[in-house]
Amino acid sequence: METAYLKTPLGVAKICGDENGITEISVLDNGEVSKQIPAVLKEAASQLQDYFNGKRTTFDFKRNPQGTQFQQKVWNALLEIPFGKTVSYMDITKKLGDVKAIRAVASANGKNPLWIVVPCHRVIGTDGSLTGYAGGLWRKKWLLEHESPSAQQSLF
Template identity: 45%
Template sequence: MPNANAPIWYDEMPTPIGCLRLVADAQGVREIWFETGRHKKTPDPSWIRAAEPLAAVRRQLDEYFAGDRQCFDLRLHPVGTPFQLEVWHELGRIPYGVTISYADLARRIGQPLAVRAVGAANGRNPLPIVLPCHRVIGSDGSLTGFGGGLPTKRFLLSMEDRVAHGDLFAMP
């Protein structure tokens, strides 16, 4: 059982897609929030604003946006249902620069008929970018919902495509 009195830290960082709010506890990174988008949040008053507990997250996200990091090596502590955790774990296995469909994701977790439930869990992913829900697209190849907005999803996919194909100087 988690300790209700355990500290939760948060900090903010500027990125090419806007300010991100990072949230962690002693067990790992809990959440990454977009400044804009569908799920705007504010920190709980009991949380502590502190840069140091989130330094590794900030460094790895900076490396990702610079095109120098394709895999994250962080202790993660997302909070969700067992089904959500299963979907989020599978998100972390989608390779950099690769997209899959919601149906593919449902098949990967052994529940091919749960496409809508997988979509809902994907939409509640508390660790976007690190658990790359932006790499999940419609079966027809279309970009579908994303907590940070479709322009952000488009930017992330374009950036990854350029890095994966060695075209760092092309504009998204």
């Protein structure tokens, strides 16, 4: 397993993976930035930089997130949320066919191992409010504003 640390506007992104794909992308408040990016991580690092530079709205590098079958199902549903759009937890549970699973969906959302790439930041409360985000609500707000189709002062 290879690891690299990449500077972003939101902190230091930790990228982990191997020839089978990227298993983790998370954000740290600070840390040492990698001088060399291992070959198996270069495409993911490049695509993340493009995203932050406003040149990318989707990711197509090889992913290999580890999780339960239910978590994988939720993460796949998150991948269908278009860039610049938001959905509620209830929207996701309805899509998966079980509105009683809202807590399980929220839990799986919070365990998403691929920060930004699997866009859990695009999930908001049914009332339109920003809700919990493992990276901190200020990062969620930044990401949603970064992806906003129109330049606004603030979404929230």
